[in-house]
Amino acid sequence: MNQDPTTTRAIALRGAKNGAVNPDRSAGRSRGSTILVTSILALVALYFLVPIYWVVIAATKTSEDLFSTFGFWFAPTFALWDNLGNVLTYDDGIFVRWFFNSVLYAGVGAVLATYLAAAGGYALAKYRFRGNNAIFATVLGGVLVPGTATALPLFLLFSQMGLSNTYWSVLLPSLVSPFGLFLCRIYAQATVDDALLEAARLDGAGELRIFHGVGLRILTPALVTVFLFQLVGIWNNYFLPLIMLADSSLYPVPLGLSNWLGQTTRLPEFYGYTTGGVLLSIIPLAIAMIVLQRFWRGGLTEGSVK
Amino acid sequence: MKPLTRRQLLGVGIGAAATGLLAGCSTPGTASANALPVHPPAGGPVTLTYWAWLKGLQKVADIWNAKNPDIQVRTVPIPGGNAGGYQKMYSALAAGGGPDIAQIEMRSIPEFMLVNGLVDLNRYGAQDIASRFDPTLWSQVSFTGGVYGIPQDSGPMGSFYQTSVYDKIGAEPPKTWDEWAATGRELRKVDAYIDVFPLNDASVFCAYATQAGATWLKPGDDGWVIDMTDDATLKVARFFDGVIDDDVVSTSIAPYGAGWFAAASKGQIAGWTVASWGDAIIEGVAGGSGNWRVAPMPTWGADGYGSSYLGGSTAAVLASSKHPAEALKFTTWMCSDPEGIDALIEHCGIGWSPAADYIGAARRQPSEFFSGQNYNEEVFVPASRQQSPDWSWWPITQQSFNILADGFRRKASGGTLVDAVAAAEEQIMTAFRNKGLSIRRAGS
Amino acid sequence: MTDARTDASDTARLRSQTPSTSRSAVRTGAVARAPWILLAPFLALFVLTFILPILVAVGSSFMKVTRKGLFGEAGVTESFVWFDNYAQALGDGNFLASIGRVLLFGVVQVPVMIVVATVLALLLESASAKWPGAFRAMYFMPYGVPGVIATILWAFLYVPGLSPIVDVAGLVGIEIDFFAPETVLWSIANIITWTYVGYNMLIIIAQLKAIPGELYEAARTDGAGPWRIAFDIQLPLIAPALVLTTVFSIIGTLQLFAEPQLLATFSPAIDSQYTPNLSAFTTAFAYNDYNVAAAQAVLIALVAFLLSFAFLRLTNRKNK
Numbered sequence A: 001m002n003q004d005p006t007t008t009r010a011i012a013l014r015g016a017k018n019g020a021v022n023p024d025r026s027a028g029r030s031r032g033s034t035i036l037v038t039s040i041l042a043l044v045a046l047y048f049l050v051p052i053y054w055v056v057i058a059a060t061k062t063s064e065d066l067f068s069t070f071g072f073w074f075a076p077t078f079a080l081w082d083n084l085g086n087v088l089t090y091d092d093g094i095f096v097r098w099f100f101n102s103v104l105y106a107g108v109g110a111v112l113a114t115y116l117a118a119a120g121g122y123a124l125a126k127y128r129f130r131g132n133n134a135i136f137a138t139v140l141g142g143v144l145v146p147g148t149a150t151a152l153p154l155f156l157l158f159s160q161m162g163l164s165n166t167y168w169s170v171l172l173p174s175l176v177s178p179f180g181l182f183l184c185r186i187y188a189q190a191t192v193d194d195a196l197l198e199a200a201r202l203d204g205a206g207e208l209r210i211f212h213g214v215g216l217r218i219l220t221p222a223l224v225t226v227f228l229f230q231l232v233g234i235w236n237n238y239f240l241p242l243i244m245l246a247d248s249s250l251y252p253v254p255l256g257l258s259n260w261l262g263q264t265t266r267l268p269e270f271y272g273y274t275t276g277g278v279l280l281s282i283i284p285l286a287i288a289m290i291v292l293q294r295f296w297r298g299g300l301t302e303g304s305v306k
Numbered sequence B: 001m002k003p004l005t006r007r008q009l010l011g012v013g014i015g016a017a018a019t020g021l022l023a024g025c026s027t028p029g030t031a032s033a034n035a036l037p038v039h040p041p042a043g044g045p046v047t048l049t050y051w052a053w054l055k056g057l058q059k060v061a062d063i064w065n066a067k068n069p070d071i072q073v074r075t076v077p078i079p080g081g082n083a084g085g086y087q088k089m090y091s092a093l094a095a096g097g098g099p100d101i102a103q104i105e106m107r108s109i110p111e112f113m114l115v116n117g118l119v120d121l122n123r124y125g126a127q128d129i130a131s132r133f134d135p136t137l138w139s140q141v142s143f144t145g146g147v148y149g150i151p152q153d154s155g156p157m158g159s160f161y162q163t164s165v166y167d168k169i170g171a172e173p174p175k176t177w178d179e180w181a182a183t184g185r186e187l188r189k190v191d192a193y194i195d196v197f198p199l200n201d202a203s204v205f206c207a208y209a210t211q212a213g214a215t216w217l218k219p220g221d222d223g224w225v226i227d228m229t230d231d232a233t234l235k236v237a238r239f240f241d242g243v244i245d246d247d248v249v250s251t252s253i254a255p256y257g258a259g260w261f262a263a264a265s266k267g268q269i270a271g272w273t274v275a276s277w278g279d280a281i282i283e284g285v286a287g288g289s290g291n292w293r294v295a296p297m298p299t300w301g302a303d304g305y306g307s308s309y310l311g312g313s314t315a316a317v318l319a320s321s322k323h324p325a326e327a328l329k330f331t332t333w334m335c336s337d338p339e340g341i342d343a344l345i346e347h348c349g350i351g352w353s354p355a356a357d358y359i360g361a362a363r364r365q366p367s368e369f370f371s372g373q374n375y376n377e378e379v380f381v382p383a384s385r386q387q388s389p390d391w392s393w394w395p396i397t398q399q400s401f402n403i404l405a406d407g408f409r410r411k412a413s414g415g416t417l418v419d420a421v422a423a424a425e426e427q428i429m430t431a432f433r434n435k436g437l438s439i440r441r442a443g444s
Numbered sequence C: 001m002t003d004a005r006t007d008a009s010d011t012a013r014l015r016s017q018t019p020s021t022s023r024s025a026v027r028t029g030a031v032a033r034a035p036w037i038l039l040a041p042f043l044a045l046f047v048l049t050f051i052l053p054i055l056v057a058v059g060s061s062f063m064k065v066t067r068k069g070l071f072g073e074a075g076v077t078e079s080f081v082w083f084d085n086y087a088q089a090l091g092d093g094n095f096l097a098s099i100g101r102v103l104l105f106g107v108v109q110v111p112v113m114i115v116v117a118t119v120l121a122l123l124l125e126s127a128s129a130k131w132p133g134a135f136r137a138m139y140f141m142p143y144g145v146p147g148v149i150a151t152i153l154w155a156f157l158y159v160p161g162l163s164p165i166v167d168v169a170g171l172v173g174i175e176i177d178f179f180a181p182e183t184v185l186w187s188i189a190n191i192i193t194w195t196y197v198g199y200n201m202l203i204i205i206a207q208l209k210a211i212p213g214e215l216y217e218a219a220r221t222d223g224a225g226p227w228r229i230a231f232d233i234q235l236p237l238i239a240p241a242l243v244l245t246t247v248f249s250i251i252g253t254l255q256l257f258a259e260p261q262l263l264a265t266f267s268p269a270i271d272s273q274y275t276p277n278l279s280a281f282t283t284a285f286a287y288n289d290y291n292v293a294a295a296q297a298v299l300i301a302l303v304a305f306l307l308s309f310a311f312l313r314l315t316n317r318k319n320k
Helices: A005-018 A031-058 A063-068 A080-126 A132-144 A147-161 A167-174 A178-191 A194-202 A207-236 A239-244 A253-263 A269-302 B002-024 B057-067 B085-094 B106-114 B126-132 B135-140 B163-168 B177-189 B202-212 B231-245 B258-265 B278-282 B324-336 B338-348 B375-384 B397-413 B417-434 C002-017 C021-061 C084-091 C093-125 C132-144 C147-158 C164-171 C184-209 C213-221 C226-254 C258-263 C276-285 C290-319
Strands: B046-052 B071-077 B101-105 B157-162 B217-219 B224-226 B271-275 B292-296 B313-317 B439-441 C063-067 C076-080
Touching: A031 A269, A031 C093, A031 C132, A031 C147, A031 C184, A063 A269, A063 B258, A080 A132, A080 A167, A080 A178, A080 A207, A080 A253, A080 A269, A080 C021, A132 A178, A132 C021, A132 C290, A147 A167, A147 A239, A147 B085, A147 C021, A147 C276, A147 C290, A167 A239, A167 C021, A178 A207, A178 C021, A194 A207, A207 C021, A239 A253, A239 C276, A253 A269, A253 C147, A253 C258, A269 C132, A269 C147, B046 B057, B046 B085, B046 B324, B057 B071, B057 B324, B057 B338, B071 B324, B085 B101, B085 B106, B085 C276, B101 B106, B101 B324, B106 B135, B106 B313, B106 B397, B126 B324, B157 B163, B157 B278, B157 B375, B177 B231, B202 B231, B202 B397, B224 B417, B231 B417, B271 B278, B292 B375, B313 B324, B324 B338, B397 B417, B417 B439, C021 C063, C021 C290, C063 C084, C063 C290, C084 C093, C084 C290, C093 C132, C093 C184, C093 C226, C093 C276, C132 C184, C147 C164, C147 C184, C147 C258, C184 C226, C184 C258, C213 C226, C226 C290, C258 C276, C276 C290
Parallel strands: B046 B071, B046 B101, B224 B439
Antiparallel strands: B101 B313, B157 B271, B157 B292, B217 B224, C063 C076
16 A cells, blocks of 8 residues: 555645635536535435434334324324333333443543554554564554454454453453554654654653653544544444343443344334434434534644644 | 564464464353253352343242242343344353343254253253143153253144124134135235235244144154155145235235234234234234134144144253252243243233143133133133144254245245245255254155 | 754764763663553454454364264264365355345445545535535434444334335335335445445545645636536545545445344345345354354455455556
8 A cells, every 4th residue: 555545635634734725616606506506415414314303203202103103293192201211211221321331332442442553553653673564564454354254253262261241342352443553653654753752762751751742642633533433433333242242231222222123023112112212322422423523524634734 | 682582472472372272262062061960959049040032021030039039030131032032142152151041932942952052951850840731842842851941831823813804705714724715815805914924934834834744853763854845844835835826915014013013903914823922912903902803723624733833932941050950940930830820921921821731810811802702711722732742843943944934035036935845955954964963854 | 854864863972972871772772662562552452352363263164063963962073174164154055145245235335325425525515505514514423323223213214104204105106115125235225325425425525625725726727617627636636535435335345234134123035144244143143153154254354355455456556
């Protein structure tokens, strides 16, 4: 990979900063094209929002009403608080437990994964030692191997070690982000100045002090990207917890809700629980994404400042 | 020099760990718990975990818990066996953990035995309680001299039907399958299906074939014996080929799914031939109260049996349990003591009591939903006595049903059920051999 | 750069003049050890969670279990069987069909999704769009919905009786069955697209924003209209982002598991071996055939690796 996309991006962004900040890309901006483009965008937005709208409406209905009333409008009975109450109290509040588990796996996992990837990427970028390239190539191979292919043998491995069906069985694999290492190495190579490091060494700082004090600070934008990427990846991960966890009190939210969904064929009241649970899990995520997407964009442009 | 040495050490370390792990990494399920000494009775209070998908099971357990402080039972809800529940049990067993008791359908017991997942309860005195249970059910959990589960409920079959829809064509519930096909054709004229036939759930077809007198797999002296292309099975396959081709049954509506409930409440599905546990599901059809009755299942004429079984679970003790003796005490109470059976019926809505002579107090009453009919005594008690006693399950039931269902699915694109059955027989034999078991065709 | 070099040579001179040579030896030692200390936790976990499982999978895929008696009660042996398990996996029509199915899925869904993401990115970045920030947020929001939850959502939107979409279509006389054998694969494709278009679009937008304004000025003075600008300037310059998103989409497509597994209860058309991962999962945990499942997992990893590698080489060669 001679021209990795991220380096291209970094270089291009650098160029953008040097040139016009907000180039006028309008070529023939007219009233007509504005209306056309905006209406297309609005139609597309409808597609993205329809399921969210539906689940909000559905969460206000009782299980019987779900089947008998029109999906896109409310039913005569407004049962939102009942539904949500049921969701939160069912089985001694297991949904809350699941939420806590998800935060643990995704939050703690992503933070630690970012730290480890940053340390590794920084080491590979800023130090010359034998095996540097070999390690990098191996880790890069890890990016291309699907996580689901390693989950099954990992389960057998953890079973032998007595780790399966514990928090560690999901946390440990989540701490490894080959893509994160790759990103951090690229970034460290491009932005962390050797002179800065030498100066710090002259001041008598130890290598680890330099990494924590200087390196991490410069790497921050890349850290944010890696963190977000890993956060969503872990939050989304279904196969790994499905295989590793048998005890439902260890489940993250998606696995728990899929459990409830499986019960809907025998016990129709689970339709209500599942829609309520889906709504409760979407709200924080939707807010997070709307906030973070601005962050995401900003992070990349900030990172190019030299 | 230092990095080189360290790297070499790292490499050697990894190599040693990998070799060690690979060597110790045996395939799960190859060691048998029944070859080890019997677990001694627990010295003090014990809490048993019970994985099941019956709703309300904890209420049943609580009745026991109140009277037995030394043996407490905690139930954990899991998805239905074939919807992920068995996978959870297998992976728990592979990881060396798992509950003490698990709900395992009769047809899956041999599969668990294949991976040494179950405790032989005869080693803990199960033969003493054999007489309390229906002999047909007991024979389905007994293999190679051991007993591997306590029957918890069963599924004698009958036909539920909507009187309002049948009244539209002035028909009586059919007594034979041929009459059933004729009635079905009449019902199409009023835009109703007499029933649904699931192409992706081969257990229904299996139940019909059992009723016709088939025995697909039998344990022989030197291995398994398979016979899926006998007259009985092929007769059933040909019959349903014809009925599906004539659009007498619907193959696109999945039983007890959301679409099924909607169609049933609109009168587009006239009835359902299913096991007794279907009554709880039918009671979920909107506006159905007073509109349904129960009739005996249609028969295949002179050959075959009056009824068949669909489903039926056991409470089995998993190999990872450390308290099989205590687990047996609880399951004996739950499945054969009238108090336990009544609790199961009241809180869990189980299909049919496994006890030899007690069907449960609640089931002795006429039912308001089913138009005042005392359908349990009228239909299901006789049905439970007319089931094939020769049928036995085999170690790759789930895989076999999947193979059969795959073949059935081709019906939608021009295949036939007859071809599917013949092809499935071949593939099932291959699957047996791939598992390292020996199998031959009957008569060969 | 020259400054750094001067600094370095100054440092070297200073170092050689330092009285305590042991200090520099310690310094060199610390510098040599540092990368390993920094790398160690990552490497250890990487070995544990990537290298070892691959080794275990390969090792397990070469073993097989044979049983005597009806249930193996007369003896169970594990033996080394070379490639028998691979032959069995490749001879399983269902497994091969599942690979073919995800390849078909990938060939259709990935380009469609990338094209839609690109078009949306271009539209949003064109000055003709009002409220681009709001739209961008709305398009990105589904990315935060985990695949499982998105599948549950859309499943309810597909189920007749629950789904207002089916109802509305019925009003105008169109009978849609989202779960029919011909349509269920594309119903799944819809879920994936809904979830990931926004994310891919953001990556492309980031690359679009990097295009220097001078290029647009130059093009406009040449008299190029919006279409020419799109094709000749924007598309070539966002190519690296497109490559990245495509590679990740390929890897993602091969891992398709949650969507078919959850929809299986609703759609009779989805069998237990619908996608390669589902096949391996069923083989391991429903049929208890861990050895064959390991062979399947190795095969899936190989196919994913080769496809991604080939695609990257292809695009790199084009860049040259």
